[in-house]
Amino acid sequence: MLLGFKTELKLNNKQRTAFLKHCGVARHAWNWGLALTKQILDHNKANPTEKIKFPSYFDLHKWLVALVKPECPWYYEFSKSAPQQSLMALRTAWDRCFKKVAGVPKFKKKGKQDSFTLEGTVKILGNNKIQVPKIGILKTYERLPQVQPKSVTISRKADKWFISFRFEVEPTPRPKIVDFVGVDLGINHLATLSTGEVFDGAKSYKKYEQKLSRMQWLNRRKQVGSNNYKKAQLKVARLHRKIANLRKDSLHKITTYISKNHAVIGIEDLNVRGMLANRKLAKAIADMGFYEFRRQLTYKCEFYGSKLVVVDRFYPSSKTCAECGTKKVTLLLSEREFHCENCGVTIDRDLNAAINLRKAVS
Incomplete structure (x- = not known):
């Protein structure tokens, strides 16, 4: 069976900048693909006799290479797997929408749920180092499982970055009480x-609801985009992360x-x-x-x-x-x-x- 592993990364400023740029590439590919697929759906709805085939992941990727990359040469500065995996995730999101399992995919905004996926040469070096394509060697605070993942996902929660991957494990049955x-x-x-x-559940949101409400109320008059606004938003994001971590820890136990x-x-x-x-x-x-x-x-x-x-x-x-x-x-x-x-x-x-x-x- 597949088991997931997620841990925090120990980064320098250069690596943080590289992460933000990769997130930007993945977000750009997602938004471009979403806008294109929505146009196709609108066209098919308006012209039922002249329907265009809804593109697969391979179609989206070919069009990205032919149409977007020549106009955006900065795509070549980053790992090719970041936009590829983003388009693959978009196609999966549309499949879930068509099956009525989830809603219509939404456009992504900068700074919200930033993440990207890298695949290729991924190697775990020692106990707390992992090598990923284009970016290089990353350090972790936690000991890594000694496996060889095929791909990794890097995501941000507030001001911290995390790396996650899946690996094959054998079930370990235990005697039951x-x-x-x-x-x-x-x-x-x-x-x-x-x-x-x-x-009992953690009830972490109930515990910090008043504090969270107070912080958001104090931020109501800050100018959007200013340094004070960004600092205040970071504090709110940290508190949200704490609430989620407390809930998840309780559920795991x-x-x-x-x-x-x-x-x-x-x-x-x-x-x-x-x-x-x-x-x-x-x-x-x-x-x-x-x-x-x-x-x-x-x-x-x-x-x-x-x-x-x-x-x-x-x-x-x-x-x-x-x-x-x-x-x-x-x-x-x-x-x-x-x-x-x-x-x-x-x-x-x-x-x-x-x-x-x-x-x-x-």
């Missing part, structure tokens, strides 16, 4: 297990524990997109990271030799009594305890749902 377990996700507690264990110690894991197929449409709960749901929880649990179960069973989203895990199986007609969200009128049992709502999920997979 519990055979079957149900996991119920919630807002008050991120994960409630059928064994009675409860894991919880999902690792669950996948390591449980053989068969039952989890509900939540409609996260639909849940986020609830304006009263959207902020709390996004702060928990339900989608990321399931994504991490999926690949970690494969890595540690566990089995993840996704229960149908219409399965009434919360409305069904875990003791006698009686199903309630309605259950308000404000009812945090499940009381069965048939057998008289009273149990925590989330624990009751987790036990029902365990029964569904056992």
Whole structure:
């Protein structure tokens, strides 16, 4: 299976400048390709009898070489893989849009989600050095896995740069403590297990929401583009990065524990997109990271030799009594305890749902 690795880079000013230029090339290729493909779609919509074939990645790359590079000779100063991979990502984004998995691709702006991908001669030299095309040898703060990746992605979060790549690993099955377990996700507690264990989410956004709001409010009158504006935006970006890192760290610890110690894991197929449409709960749901929880649990179960069973989203895990199986007609969200009128049992709502999920997979 493929495993991802991401770590921070230790850079000098020359390398930072090279990164920014490569990001610019990748962004230019993306925006050019997006504008061209949108023109083709508009033409096909206006002229249904004279449709133009939607270009593939190879078509976009050939047109880039023939039309753009002669007018923009600075393309040749950087690695050719940066614009190539950008066009490949654009074509993948359109495929996801056509399949209605994601929305329409958007134009990229300078300084927002800067990243680029390099492929070719990528070598890991020693414990904390990696050689990439065109830029040269880069240092990391962390020990690198001794593998030979085919490509690397370099991205920026606030004022820090990170390098990431994927490599092949063998799954490492471990002996399990519990055979079957149900996991119920919630807002008050991120994960409630059928064994009675409860894991709280980081709730990092809620923790720093007031500080973030204050910083953004103080920046409201700064002139866009000025030095003070850039400094203030950097502080906001750093705080956003901290919030995301706290959430991700918490999710990694919880999902690792669950996948390591449980053989068969039952989890509900939540409609996260639909849940986020609830304006009263959207902020709390996004702060928990339900989608990321399931994504991490999926690949970690494969890595540690566990089995993840996704229960149908219409399965009434919360409305069904875990003791006698009686199903309630309605259950308000404000009812945090499940009381069965048939057998008289009273149990925590989330624990009751987790036990029902365990029964569904056992």
